[in-house]
Amino acid sequence: MASSVDPRFGAALREFRQRRGLSLRLLGQLAHRSKSHLHELEAALKAPTVDTARHLDRVLEAGGALARLADAPVDHAAEAGELRARVAASDVSGDVLDRIEQGVDDLASSYPTMAPADLLPLVRRHLSYVGRLLDGRVTLTQQRRLLVAGGWLAVLRATVHIDLRQRTAAVAHLRAARDLAEHAEHGEIQAWCLETRAWDVLTQGDYRAALDLSRQAQRVAPKGSSARIQATAQEARAWARIGDVGATRRALDRVEQLTANLPVPERAEHHYRYDPTKAVAYAATTLAWAGDPGAEQVARAVLTELDPDGDGGARPRRSASARLDLGLALVAAGQPDEAVALGAQAVTSGRVVPSNWWRAAELLAKVEQSGAPEAATLRDACMEYAPGW
Incomplete structure (x- = not known):
């Protein structure tokens, strides 16, 4: 599905539905809509029509909130204008770069708890901001920090798209993350791109491809990095799906060795920081x-x-x-x-x-x-x- 569908509508629909204590099936019965269609709306897999939004407003007593969201899609030009203004005002100072990097960590730490449809617009906004800054005048040091931040955001965005089963968008952002990581010469982001692809193909049943990608990720990942541990764990999963219990156990033993003296990270919920x-x-x-x-x-x-x-x-x-x-x-x-x-x-x-x-x-x-x-x-x-x- 196109990644331009505004996920705010889905998040609002889910909130109003849950306030009423309704399952998707019950709401479908009340609104005379299929459960699968309502799921697609909530997961931002499909854009609502204004008539559908108005109908759901009435059923859920949402006071017109859903219709307003459906009738006022994301204004990309306005977003871009705001970002350009922020770029001009910031002059890419050290404080701005610090805040961007803090934002990357915040979003990666929100991944385990936030619904993918709610997280996606936040990641998109941060990634767009980084892109605008890269278009401006920056020093080589500033450029590398922005490339690294953009790489992390792009691989996170790809992961969220995979969670939403939006694979076309996921593939596009994995490529962007890989390109940013290569420009920044950042091996760990490159490894995470490969590991994320391994997970995606594993869920689709291509276990041999998952095995190959996880091994590639281990070769690229810096020694001692979370990416290397995760890629080794992904190899174990691939062996498990293939049905080779011995190879599975050996890969898990390697994960145990890699994590034996691993301290609990400051933000253990961070998606890209491995913890025991x-x-x-x-x-x-x-x-x-x-x-x-x-x-x-x-x-x-x-x-x-x-x-x-x-x-x-x-x-x-x-x-x-x-x-x-x-x-x-x-x-x-x-x-x-x-x-x-x-x-x-x-x-x-x-x-x-x-x-x-x-x-x-x-x-x-x-x-x-x-x-x-x-x-x-x-x-x-x-x-x-x-x-x-």
Whole structure:
């Protein structure tokens, strides 16, 4: 889908729907619209017509807010004019560059908690600002800092597009991130571009390509960098999907060696900074995919760490994924009833991004293959919450 669809409408629609306590299915019944169409609107996969927005306004008693958003799309010329004015006023001072780099870290730290459709316009705005600054008069030092900031923002934007299943936009911004990183001679961003591509093709079922890309990323990534650790973990995932348990274990052993003395970073939620909790979470996913008997114990420990009170914890997206991992391990261990309960919790949390719904589908398929009568409960939850089910 075109990345020019304004995600503010989807964020507002989701907020008004949730205020009324409505699921997508119930809203669809009230508004006489399909659940899949409403999902596309909320995820910024499709632009609303003004008539549709007005109709949803009436159903949700939104006071015309949705119609105003649909009738007033993003004014790109105005945004660009504002950015040019900011560039002229800033003269690319050290303070401006510091604020840009702080903004990059803030956005990367928001990734685990913010809905992709809400995060996308913020990343887009920051990236546009960096682009305008690069068009101005800058010193070589300033230019490199801007190239690095732009590279991080572009790879983050590509990741968000992948989460929204907007692959054309994702590919374009991964290329932009790679080009910026090459100009800045920044190996870690180059490695993250390769690792992100590896994850994307892995979710599409091309496991050999994922393996190749993850190995390329390891060769490019600086020694000791988070990118090298992540790419090694991605290699383990690829081996798990291929079904080679021995190679999976060996890759996980390398991840453990790389993270053995790794301190918890100042901002552990930062998407591009590896931390010990993330290492264990990736191990749980990988072992569950490989069908390793040790997956259940690791997955339980991860879920307890991420969500000790059962309310989603500080990283609700990771918690939802951890529930799916543990559910998959439990099915393999002959405990489909608990697997269904965990799967339903993940699905109904609203924290499973579009690019990860295949994991819920895989859990459902495994539960149904087991012949457990509880499978119907998970199927009902998926039909209620999953996009385009």
